[in-house]
Amino acid sequence: MSEGFAIDVQGMTKRFGDRTVVNKINLQVRAGEIYGFLGPNGSGKTTFIRMLCGLLRADEGKGTCLGYDLLTQSEEIKRHVGYMTQRFSFYEDLSIAENLDFVARMYGVANRRQAVRESIKQLGLAGRQDQLTGELSGGWKQRVALAACLIHHPKLLLLDEPTAGVDPKARRDFWEQLHQLAAQGLTVLVTTHYMDEAERCHRLAYISYGNLLTHGTLAEVIARARLTTWAVSGPDLPGLAGELRSSSGIDQAVAFGTSLHVSGSDRAALQSAIAPYRTDKYEWHEIDSSLEDVFIHLMQSSQDNFAA
Amino acid sequence: MTRHSPISLARLWGIVVKEFVQMRRDRLTFGMILGIPLLQLLLFGFAINGDPRHLPAGIIMSDHGPQGRTILAALRNSTYFDFTRQLNSEAEGREALARGDVQFVINIPENFTRDLIRGERPAILVEADATDPAATGNALGSLSTILNEGLSHDLKGPLTFLASNPGPIDLRVHALYNPEAITHYNIVPGLMGVILTMTMVMITGLAITRERERGTMENLLSMPTRPTEVLLGKIIPYIVVGYIQVGLILTAARYIFHVPMEGNLGLLLAAALIFIAANLAMGITFSTIARNQLQAMQLAFFVFLPSILLSGFMFPFRGMPAWAQCIGELFPLTHFLRIVRGILLKNNGADAVINELWPIALFAAVMLTIGIKRYRQTLD
Numbered sequence: 001m002s003e004g005f006a007i008d009v010q011g012m013t014k015r016f017g018d019r020t021v022v023n024k025i026n027l028q029v030r031a032g033e034i035y036g037f038l039g040p041n042g043s044g045k046t047t048f049i050r051m052l053c054g055l056l057r058a059d060e061g062k063g064t065c066l067g068y069d070l071l072t073q074s075e076e077i078k079r080h081v082g083y084m085t086q087r088f089s090f091y092e093d094l095s096i097a098e099n100l101d102f103v104a105r106m107y108g109v110a111n112r113r114q115a116v117r118e119s120i121k122q123l124g125l126a127g128r129q130d131q132l133t134g135e136l137s138g139g140w141k142q143r144v145a146l147a148a149c150l151i152h153h154p155k156l157l158l159l160d161e162p163t164a165g166v167d168p169k170a171r172r173d174f175w176e177q178l179h180q181l182a183a184q185g186l187t188v189l190v191t192t193h194y195m196d197e198a199e200r201c202h203r204l205a206y207i208s209y210g211n212l213l214t215h216g217t218l219a220e221v222i223a224r225a226r227l228t229t230w231a232v233s234g235p236d237l238p239g240l241a242g243e244l245r246s247s248s249g250i251d252q253a254v255a256f257g258t259s260l261h262v263s264g265s266d267r268a269a270l271q272s273a274i275a276p277y278r279t280d281k282y283e284w285h286e287i288d289s290s291l292e293d294v295f296i297h298l299m300q301s302s303q304d305n306f307a308a
Numbered sequence: 309m310t311r312h313s314p315i316s317l318a319r320l321w322g323i324v325v326k327e328f329v330q331m332r333r334d335r336l337t338f339g340m341i342l343g344i345p346l347l348q349l350l351l352f353g354f355a356i357n358g359d360p361r362h363l364p365a366g367i368i369m370s371d372h373g374p375q376g377r378t379i380l381a382a383l384r385n386s387t388y389f390d391f392t393r394q395l396n397s398e399a400e401g402r403e404a405l406a407r408g409d410v411q412f413v414i415n416i417p418e419n420f421t422r423d424l425i426r427g428e429r430p431a432i433l434v435e436a437d438a439t440d441p442a443a444t445g446n447a448l449g450s451l452s453t454i455l456n457e458g459l460s461h462d463l464k465g466p467l468t469f470l471a472s473n474p475g476p477i478d479l480r481v482h483a484l485y486n487p488e489a490i491t492h493y494n495i496v497p498g499l500m501g502v503i504l505t506m507t508m509v510m511i512t513g514l515a516i517t518r519e520r521e522r523g524t525m526e527n528l529l530s531m532p533t534r535p536t537e538v539l540l541g542k543i544i545p546y547i548v549v550g551y552i553q554v555g556l557i558l559t560a561a562r563y564i565f566h567v568p569m570e571g572n573l574g575l576l577l578a579a580a581l582i583f584i585a586a587n588l589a590m591g592i593t594f595s596t597i598a599r600n601q602l603q604a605m606q607l608a609f610f611v612f613l614p615s616i617l618l619s620g621f622m623f624p625f626r627g628m629p630a631w632a633q634c635i636g637e638l639f640p641l642t643h644f645l646r647i648v649r650g651i652l653l654k655n656n657g658a659d660a661v662i663n664e665l666w667p668i669a670l671f672a673a674v675m676l677t678i679g680i681k682r683y684r685q686t687l688d
C-alpha cells in the first residue's frame with residue numbers, strides 16, 4: 001500500500017456527456033481512518049465512489065485503492081472492498097440469510113455457512129433470517145446491507161449515505177460499530193449529510209459540483225475556512241436575517257434554534273456590517289464557527305463560482 | 309492472483325442457487341413457465357383434436373347403379389360429409405370449391421357400377437379444399453376405409469374377389485390449395501420447438517434488465533463476479549424449466565393427441581438440451597443489449613415471429629422462396645423442428661440428428677459469445 005494510504009487517487013474525473021460530474025479530484029485516505037465525504041445532492045459523491053470500486057470508468061485520473069491500481073486491477077480491488085450502495089440493492093425477493101449466503105458465495109468466503117450464521121447473530125438479526133429483505137424497514141435494510149458488505153472481511157468500506165432515513169438511535173449504534181471496525185484496521189469512506197456524523201469522522205472532505213473544496217480534520221477544515229461567526233438573539237430574527245443578508249461583509253445569516261448565526265470571511269467587514277444592529281434589542285456574541293457554518297459557507301460560495 | 313483467473317464454479321453455483329430461489333418466488337414467471345405451454349397446446353389442440361365432421365360437400369353423381377348409391381350412403385354415414393350440393397360437372401365443382409361453398413367435391417363417374425363389377429377399378433375423384441389442412445385431414449385420411457367398408461357389404465359371393473388387392477376402386481384425392489397437408493402429427497412435435505423458443509427467450513431476456521431496473525446490478529457488479537458466471541448462472545436454472553416443458557408437451561402429445569413416438573426419446577432429450585441452451589443464450593444476449601425489460605420483450609418478439617413463420621412450423625419449409633429458406637436456416641427452431649419430427653415420426657437416428665444439431669450448437673456458441681462481450685461490467 002502506498003505509504004499507508006488505503007485510497008490514493010489523483011485527478012479523478014468523470015463526465016456524463018459534456019457535463020463534468022467529478023472534476024480532477026485528488027484524495028488520500030489513510031488506512032484505519034474513517035473519512036467523511038460531504039457535499040450537496042448531485043455533487044458527485046456517488047459517482048466518485050463508483051469510480052473507486054470499478055463500477056464506473058474514470059475519464060481521467062489514476063491512483064491506487066488498497067495498493068491496487070485503479071485502472072488495471074479492479075478485480076482485486078473488488079475482492080477487498082465492501083460497497084454499500086446509496087439505494088438498497090440486495091435482492092428484495094431473497095431472505096436475509098439467502099442474501100448473505102449469496103454474497104458470501106460471490107466472495108468465496110471460507111466456512112460460508114458459519115460466516116453467515118455469525119453475521120446474522122452479530123447484527124442481532126437472529127430469528128429474522130428467513131424474512132424477505134423487501135419486507136424490512138429502512139433501518140433493518142441498512143443493517144442487512146452492512147452485514148452483507150462485511151461478510152468477506154473487506155479492508156476498505158465504501159458507504160454511500162448509509163444512514164439516510166435511519167432513526168437517531170440506530171444511527172448512533174451504526175457509528176459505534178464503524179469506530180470499532182476502524183479500530184481493528186478497517187478503512188471507511190462514508191458519505192453523509194448529517195453534521196453530527198461528519199464530526200465523528202477522523203477526516204473530512206467537502207465536494208460541490210464535482211470539485212473538492214476542502215479536506216482535512218474537523219479542526220483543519222474549520223480553521224481553513226477563516227470564517228468569523230456571531231450569534232445573535234432577540235425579536236423578529238427572520239426579519240433581521242433578511243436585512244443582514246443584503247448587507248455587504250455578511251456572507252450568511254442562518255437560523256439555529258432561537259439564535260441566528262451570522263458569518264463572514266472578512267472579520268473587519270463583518271464587524272462593521274453588524275455594528276448598526278448591536279443595540280439593546282439584540283444580544284450579540286462572537287462564537288467559534290461550527291462545521292455547519294463552514295459547510296453552508298462552502299456551498300454558497302461554490303454555487304457562486306460554479307453554477308452558471 | 310491473476311487478472312484472468314478461470315471462472316469460479318463456486319460463484320457460478322451461487323448464482324444458479326439465487327436464480328432458482330428467485331424463480332420459485334416469482335409467481336408470474338412461474339405461471340408463464342407452465343401456462344404458456346398449456347395454453348398453446350390447448351389453442352392448437354382445438355384445431356388438431358377437433359375432428360371436424362359434417363363438412364359441406366358436393367356430389368357429381370353420373371352413375372345410376374346400386375354401388376354408386378352405396379358409396380354415397382357410406383360417405384353420409386361416416387358423418388364427415390354433408391352433401392349440400394348436387395353438381396353437374398367438374399367445372400361446377402371447382403367453382404363451388406373456389407367460392408368455399410363446399411369443402412369437398414366427390415365425383416362418381418358414369419358407369420361406375422358396371423366398371424366395378426367388371427373388376428376394372430373405376431376411379432372416384434375426390435377434390436378437397438385443403439387450405440386448412442386440419443379441417444380436411446381427418447376426412448381425407450379415413451376416406452378409403454369408409455369406401456371399402458361401405459362396399460364390403462355389396463361385394464359378397466362371386467364379387468368377393470374384388471375386395472382383395474389392389475381394392476375394388478381407384479381412389480384419387482386431389483388436395484387443392486395446400487398440397488402438403490400438415491397433419492397434427494406434424495404440429496404437436498413442432499409445438500415443442502415453438503413453445504421452448506417463446507418461453508426460453510422471454511424468461512432469460514428479462515434476466516439482466518431486471519437486475520438493472522431493480523438496482524441490484526450495482527451490487528452484483530461491485531462483487532468479483534465474472535460475466536461468464538453471471539450469464540451461465542442465469543441460463544442453467546432455466547434448462548430445468550425447459551425440460552419440464554418438454555415433459556409436459558411429450559406427455560400431451562402421447563396421451564392427448566396420440567402422436568406416434570417412433571424414435572429414441574433419449575436422443576430427443578439430448579437434442580432438446582442444445583436447443584434449450586441456444587434459446588436461453590439468445591435471450592440472455594438480448595438482455596445484455598436491451599436497456600429495459602420492455603425492450604428485451606420487443607427483441608424477443610422480433611425474433612420469435614420470423615422463427616415461427618420461416619421455420620416450417622406455419623408453412624411447409626420447401627414451399628417457401630429460396631431467400632426465405634436461407635433466413636429460416638439461421639433459426640434454431642427450423643433445425644429443431646426437423647429433429648423432433650425426424651425422431652418422433654421417422655425414427656431418425658443420431659446421424660441424421662447431428663446434421664441438424666450442429667447449426668443449433670453453433671448458434672448457441674455465437675449468441676453466448678456476443679452476450680459475454682456485450683455484458684457491461686460497469687454502469688457506464
Ligand SMILES: Nc1ncnc2c1ncn2[C@@H]1O[C@H](COP(=O)(O)OP(=O)(O)O)[C@@H](O)[C@H]1O
Binds near residue numbers: 021039041044046
Ligand atoms: N449514469 C449517469 N448518467 C448521467 N448523469 C449522471 C449519471 N449518474 C449521475 N449523474 C449525474 O451526476 C451528478 C452527480 O451525481 P451523484 O454522483 O449521484 O451525486 P451525489 O451522490 O453527490 O448526490 C448528478 O447531477 C447526476 O444527475
Ligand SMILES: [Mg+2]
Binds near residue numbers: 086
Ligand atoms: Mg449519491
